[in-house]
Amino acid sequence: MKGIFESLRKTRNAIFGQIVNLLGAGDINAETWEDLEALLIQGDVGVETSLTLVERLRKRASSEGIYRAVDLQKVLREELYALLPEPKPLNLDYPLAVILIVGVNGSGKTTSIGKLTAYFKRAGRKVVLAAADTFRAAAMDQLVIWGQRVGVPVITGPEGGDPSSVAYDAIQHAQAHKADMVIVDTAGRLHTQHNLMAELEKIQRVIAKRVAWAPHETFLVLDANTGQNGLAQAQQFLNAVKVSGIILAKLDGSAKGGMVLSIGHQLGLPVRFVGTGEHVEDLALFDRQAFVAGLLGKGV
Numbered sequence: 001m002k003g004i005f006e007s008l009r010k011t012r013n014a015i016f017g018q019i020v021n022l023l024g025a026g027d028i029n030a031e032t033w034e035d036l037e038a039l040l041i042q043g044d045v046g047v048e049t050s051l052t053l054v055e056r057l058r059k060r061a062s063s064e065g066i067y068r069a070v071d072l073q074k075v076l077r078e079e080l081y082a083l084l085p086e087p088k089p090l091n092l093d094y095p096l097a098v099i100l101i102v103g104v105n106g107s108g109k110t111t112s113i114g115k116l117t118a119y120f121k122r123a124g125r126k127v128v129l130a131a132a133d134t135f136r137a138a139a140m141d142q143l144v145i146w147g148q149r150v151g152v153p154v155i156t157g158p159e160g161g162d163p164s165s166v167a168y169d170a171i172q173h174a175q176a177h178k179a180d181m182v183i184v185d186t187a188g189r190l191h192t193q194h195n196l197m198a199e200l201e202k203i204q205r206v207i208a209k210r211v212a213w214a215p216h217e218t219f220l221v222l223d224a225n226t227g228q229n230g231l232a233q234a235q236q237f238l239n240a241v242k243v244s245g246i247i248l249a250k251l252d253g254s255a256k257g258g259m260v261l262s263i264g265h266q267l268g269l270p271v272r273f274v275g276t277g278e279h280v281e282d283l284a285l286f287d288r289q290a291f292v293a294g295l296l297g298k299g300v
């Protein structure tokens, strides 16, 4: 089982290690700020967030009389941490909690659901899965396999059937069997597929009719390899459904972990979990301190 620190190895080696080196020696000058800004942007932190960060560092350097680059390292660590929204507890404390999972094709939705199910089962919850990706029979089969692996029931429907009715059936099954959590898988879609986006809204509406305040959490799964493009995708999903948090899948293979900073700063969304590999246990609850340590390395 890999943790956040290890999963950020590529991100750390690619860009953030260079940032730490840049702040390794010498006095701060105009070039330091320019190089820092360029490296942050290269590190998929996003232009807006990178500019904000550099501005905050400049202000602090000037107000605190910092002139040695090495003394900026600690300030950088603090400001990276401050960019991440303070996590509130997950909103799942209900007799029947419903989680809706959305995202583009192949982002890692179904795999993340398998891992999430194991995570919540360990926490003592009784989970039912809804295979509301009725687009492809293979997609439902994939979730059924995860259900068997983790040992929870999976409710499916006919191929090409209405995904909302699968969500509806899963909630009914959960109510009848005294389960306390339903996780709904959906078909991957692009924001340009308006009918599919409308379908998501419908699933959300049907769930809301069956269970008060549901879906209690709606997680958008982003592939960590998409970097800043993932943010543009996210914006479109936010227009269709009430996304409450991000699952950042495939962080282990990505050098673009810096995108987490702009997810928090530009979208105002918390990253809740990160995918750290392909196995059932490869899911880490997001932790701000571990994340910043993972970016900068243990020496900072």
Ligand SMILES: Nc1nc2c(ncn2[C@@H]2O[C@H](COP(=O)(O)OP(=O)(O)OP(=O)(O)O)[C@@H](O)[C@H]2O)c(=O)[nH]1
Binding pocket: 103, 104, 105, 106, 107, 108, 109, 110, 111, 112, 133, 139, 186, 187, 188, 189, 249, 250, 251, 252, 253, 274, 275, 276, 277, 278, 282
């Ligand atoms: N290394 C790594 N691979 C992952 C992770 N999460 C998912 N994958 C892989 O990514 C691929 C796609 O994952 P799926 O879970 O099928 O993605 P999906 O979003 O359900 O895809 P569609 O249903 O087709 O939209 C699979 O090969 C997974 O094994 C992760 O955290 N790390």
Ligand SMILES: [Mg+2]
Binding pocket: 109, 110, 111, 133, 139, 186, 188
């Ligand atoms: Mg899937």
